[in-house]
Amino acid sequence: xxxxxxxxxxxxxxxxxxxxxxxxxxxxxxxxxxxxxxxxxxxxxxxxxxxxxxxxxxxxxxxxxxxxxxxxxxxxxxxxxxxxxxxxxxxxxxxxxxxxxxxxxxxxxxxxxxxxxxxxxxxxxxxxxxxxxxxxxxxxxxxxxxxxxxxxxxxxxxxxxxxxxxxxxxxxxxxxxxxxxxxxxxxxxxxxxxxxxxxxxxxxxxxxxxxxxxxxxxxxxxxxxxxxxxx
Numbered sequence: 001x002x003x004x005x006x007x008x009x010x011x012x013x014x015x016x017x018x019x020x021x022x023x024x025x026x027x028x029x030x031x032x033x034x035x036x037x038x039x040x041x042x043x044x045x046x047x048x049x050x051x052x053x054x055x056x057x058x059x060x061x062x063x064x065x066x067x068x069x070x071x072x073x074x075x076x077x078x079x080x081x082x083x084x085x086x087x088x089x090x091x092x093x094x095x096x097x098x099x100x101x102x103x104x105x106x107x108x109x110x111x112x113x114x115x116x117x118x119x120x121x122x123x124x125x126x127x128x129x130x131x132x133x134x135x136x137x138x139x140x141x142x143x144x145x146x147x148x149x150x151x152x153x154x155x156x157x158x159x160x161x162x163x164x165x166x167x168x169x170x171x172x173x174x175x176x177x178x179x180x181x182x183x184x185x186x187x188x189x190x191x192x193x194x195x196x197x198x199x200x201x202x203x204x205x206x207x208x209x210x211x212x213x214x215x216x217x218x219x220x221x222x223x224x225x226x227x228x229x230x231x
Contacts, residue, residue: 003062026062035072054099055099
């Protein structure tokens with residue numbers, strides 16, 4: 001049966017000679033995998049593989065045979081909102097790759113979750129439209145995103161207490177406490193006073209916090225690149 005839905009490209013792997021299996025977070029069905037044929041062929045029309053680059057916002061018509069199927073197919077697709085900056089600015093593309101890796105390891109539900117989809121969709125658009133002050137975007141994103149995953153952060157003190165209980169080296173930091181509380185009081189992605197050292201330290205704590213609540217996150221390959229770019 002055919003369904004129309006929006007989607008957010010997460011990742012893809014090669015499948016046979018010219019096809020891919022794409023992982024896409026959809027508005028209607030949650031995280032899903034789709035076989036897409038002939039996108040790596042020299043005879044393919046246009047540059048369809050570009051539609052599956054990380055965080056690309058898609059407008060799709062998909063074929064879902066039944067709920068038990070693990071892989072589905074795409075009937076039609078197009079870019080919903082072309083990016084202005086994420087693929088073209090190294091700092092933003094590095095943030096985008098990090099967010100994509102986090103999403104790939106944490107999006108598990110194969111069912112509709114409109115509040116979560118809308119949060120991700122609006123956050124990606126906001127990052128693409130930001131002209132400055134986005135170097136801490138991923139910190140803010142992870143704090144907001146945790147609440148959609150069911151383990152939201154109430155305050156920095158609560159966060160550090162939980163880290164301490166799980167044997168993370170406890171180092172209270174008043175500056176980070178002020179920043180986290182500021183983020184929690186904000187509605188969106190306003191600029192926050194966090195330098196490179198503070199950003200790296202807080203990010204380590206947030207990643208450890210995620211690992212407490214979600215199994216299988218493991219090593220984040222994009223982390224080293226992110227740290228190198230965001231100096």
